[in-house]
Amino acid sequence: METDQILIASTFITFTLLLLVFIYKYFRESGRHRAVALELVNKSELAEKALTIGRQLLVEKKDLTARLTTIEARFQPVLDLDKEAASLQAQVKAFQSNIDELKASYAEKKLVYDRLIKEVAIFDEKIAFAEMGVYEPHFEFSDSEEYKTAIALTRDVQKRMVTDKTAVICTTQWTLEGSVAKGQTMTNRNIRLSLRAFNNECDAAIANIRWNNANAMEKRIINAQEQIDKLNASNRIFISPDYIKLKLKELYLTHEYREKVKAERDERAEAARLLRDEQKLIRDLEKAQEEEGRYQRLLAKAQAEADSIAGPRLDAFTDQIKILERDLAAAHARVERAQAMAEKTRSGYVYIISNVGSFGDDVVKIGLTRRLDPADRVRELGDASVPFIFDTHAIIYSDDAPALEYALHNEFEAVRVNAQNYRKEFFRASLEEVEAAVKRLAPDAPFFKDVEAQDYRETLARRHQALMAADTIQSTALPDQI
Missing domain, CATH: 1.20.5 (Single alpha-helices involved in coiled-coils or other helix-helix interfaces)
Structure with missing residues (x-):
C-alpha cells in the first residue's frame, strides 16, 4: 500500500x-x-x-543607362583613349614626315630659284641692279681719251691671241676616221665655232652695258664662257683664261669710258655755266661803269648849272646834286664790287634756299653763284622746272666761295639727296642744322629761317576753299534731293 x-x-x-x-x-x-x-x-x-x-534604383539605372548610351554615342570617337592617342601620334608622325619632305623640297627648289634669279638677272636690267649691286671702277684714267687708247690696245691683244690660236685651246689631239689631219680640221672648226659664239656674247654684253647692269654684263660673259666650256668638255676645248680676262677688261674699260664721257659732258656744262656767269660779271661791270659815267655826267652838268643860278632855284639844284652824288656813290660801289668779282675767279656768293612745295620740309639746296646779283640765280632756279619758287635763307659773300660751299657740303654729306651726281646740291637737313653750320663756318653771315612759300600756301588755301565750297554745295543740295 x-x-x-x-x-x-x-x-x-x-x-x-x-x-x-x-x-x-x-x-x-x-x-x-x-x-x-x-x-x-x-x-x-x-x-x-x-x-x-530597389524599384527606385531600377528606374534610376534605366535613366542612367539611357544617359550613358547617349554619352557613349556622343563621345564614341574618343572613348578609346589609347587608340585615339595612337591615332594622333601616327598623324603627327605623318605630318612631321610631310614637313620634312616639304623642307627638303623647299631647300632644293630654293637653290634652283636662286640660281635662276642670278641667271635671269644677267638679262633683266631691273633685277640686275638689285641683285648684282653697284659697280666698282677698275681703272683711274684722267680722261676719256686714255680709256679709248686702253680699249684699242686690249682689242689688239685679243686679235693677236686669236691669230696665235691661244684664245681657245684644245688639250687633246683628235683623229677622225684614222686621220690626224681630219681630226685637226674638226678641232679647228669647233674652236672657230666656240670663239664666234663667245665673241658674240661678249660683243652683246659690251654693247649693252649701262650704269645699272655693269655687274650683270660681267656675269653674262662669265656664264657664256662656262656654258661653252661645258658643251665642249667632251671635245677637250676650252676658252683661255687670259682671253676671258681681256674680254672682261674690255667690258670694264668700255663702261668706265662711257661714264667718263658723261662726266666730262657734265663738267663741260658746268664750265660753260661758269663761263656764262663770268661773262655776265663782265657785262655787269660794263653796265655798272656805264651807269657810273652817266651819273658823273649828270652831276657835272648839274654842278655847272648850279654855278650860274642863284636864289630859290639854287636850293632845288642843291638837292638834286645831293641825290646825284648819292646815286653816283652807289654806282661806284657797284663798279668796285663787279670789278673785284670779275678779277677774283674764286669770289662769289654761297646761297642756301628751300622749296617746301616742290621738295617738302627739311630739304635745302646749297649752291654757289658768281653773279653780281645772286638773287638772279635763285629766280632762275625757280623757273618753270619746279612748280613753286624758292625761299632764300642765306646769301653769303666769300672771297673763296668754292671753299665755303665745299665746307657746307661736307657738313651734310651724309644726308645728300643724290649721292651719285654731286651737281645736284640738295640735302635733307632742317633749317636749324643748316643755321648752326653757317654760324660755325661764316659767323657774320645773316640767316633767315622763315619759310614764306607764298605760292605754295596760297595754292593750299585755294584748294581748301574749293573743297569747302564743294561741301557747301553738296550739303545744300541734299535737302532738295530728299
Missing part, C-alpha cells in the same frame, strides 16, 4: 515536474516565437523599404 502511495506520489511528482518543464519550455518557446515574430515584422518592413529602394 505504502509502496503504491509512494509510486503514486513519485509519479505525481514526476508528472508535476514534467508539467512544469513543459510549461517552462512553452513559455520560453512562446517568448522566442514572439521575438522571432517581431523580427519577422521588422524584416518585412525592411524588405518593403528595400523593395521600394
